[in-house]
Amino acid sequence: MGSSGPTPSNAQAAEAFREIADFLDVLGEKFKPEAYRRASRSIESLAEGLAAVAARDELRSIPGVGEAIEEKIREFLRSGRIDYLERLRREVPAGLVDLMRRPGLGPKTARRFWVELGIEGPAELRAAIEAGRLSGIKGFGERKIEQIRLALGGGEPVAGGTRLPIETVLPLARRIAGALRSGSPAKDVAIAGSFRRGRETVGDLDLLVTSEDPTRVFDVFSALPEVGEVRMRGGTKETVVLKNGLQVDLRVVEPSEFGAALLYFTGSKDHNVRLRSLARERGLKVNEYGIFRGEERVAGATEEEVYGALGLAWIPPELREDRGEIDRAAAGTLPTLVEPADLVGDLHAHLPDGATPKDLERLRAVAKARGARYVGLVVGGVRDDGTPWSLSKELGRAVAGARTTEPRIVAVAEVGPGPLPEPIRALDTEYLVLRPVGTANPGAGLPSGGLPTRVVAHRGGSPEAVRPWLDLARAASAALEVGPGPARADSSLARAAREGGVSLALPLGLDDAEENTTRDVAVGFARRAGARREDVANATGAADPTSGSKRSRR
């Protein structure tokens, strides 16, 4: 908390506002906490540093940032602290926020403990329970006290907010949905929630089905090998926790309500709130059962129907974040987003260490099965320790022999910024993939050596750290690689790229198992960034790297 030092990151600012919201919750504020949380979420998903936005004087254009929060952001950027937060920290015991986050407890209960019993944290609450101080207090029966005792359990707040990467969840989610489709009386089966919106991380899974026989569906669901324990089962809803800790909610709804329920449980929260106020303006009401004028249901079976009743075009789930998509849906100007089937090649593929020509053929077979006409295969490059490497002579010949028949293999070198090492120059390659390898940093500039750089692959964490790589991509007219994993860009960086006129490269995930995990996650990120087919360098319509002009160079 120094008063000077490096400019605080977006993540730190987002955390500060989340902390303010928590304290205000305990203080019993009604709407301010949500206001601070909204601003916090917006800041977190920003594709550039707050300092840059502040320098352009555009902080107020961030959704949820108004006069008061703008001033606090400026204070935070200036001094690394927010006086208002410091005051709250002095005024409200941090232990109350801990209490509030435990399951079954909320701000109201935490506040009552504080005001009525002088309790300031989990340890004191535990002692109060043991001493019987809660018995007889209004609203705390035996069961409630037992529930609280359980929630106090370990000492640390339970699992709160641990989210899994979507690439981890995707195969699991598809297996579960498939098992319900084929092994239970569930008819429509859909996965809603942030999973459907293609978010980078998933906190829990929301499954939605229609069925005449919910009990059978629940029985099949509970017995799946992935399921650890059943948390609760009601008439229309069951909650389980998977063996890996992921919570999964399964809901059975009427076919006439399926679209409304899918819309509702897909979110995002901000998107739903916006739809509801739009509905209210038009004398309509939206809930998870449908859209109503008075008692009469106007729509509900499909999402198209529900959006239609509000005068909106259907909005792709990846865009449902209240970033202006509702206005665009009203105006009919939503983009047609890129789809997996649009991808016609892979610009950046690897063979495993010690690969043989057989592995190359296997790679081509997979590529062909996934609709690829070409594969940019890395045949050499620079290791992390700075030394050059290349494929074996035998494999090199096999690659050369695969240049003309589809899927065509394009030889690629993977290098860091700066001058190209001589052994890499000597390789017979068509283009370069730029990555942070060796000791080179983005300040060293584009690789020099006469070959075009077509792909830039680096995420590097914070939006601030990644900017230079994006600038290199722009300077080289290269595509930014988008997708899961530390060496690819997430959706907010992809949006920054797209808005800055940099195209995207989407991996086909040729070394994935059968589920197409990498490809589908990458396409999801690109869609979240609003990318159309023409924004993607390896989609149909883009220049084919095998028909470029470099062949004449030799």
Next chain:
DNA sequence: GCCGTTTTCGGCCCGACTGTTTTCAGTCG
């Protein structure tokens, strides 16, 4: 605290579930 074909005030999504209730408050998603 934010926001506006309800714009400078007065709203701010809404229903299920739980436990504790003689009619509801709090939590959750």
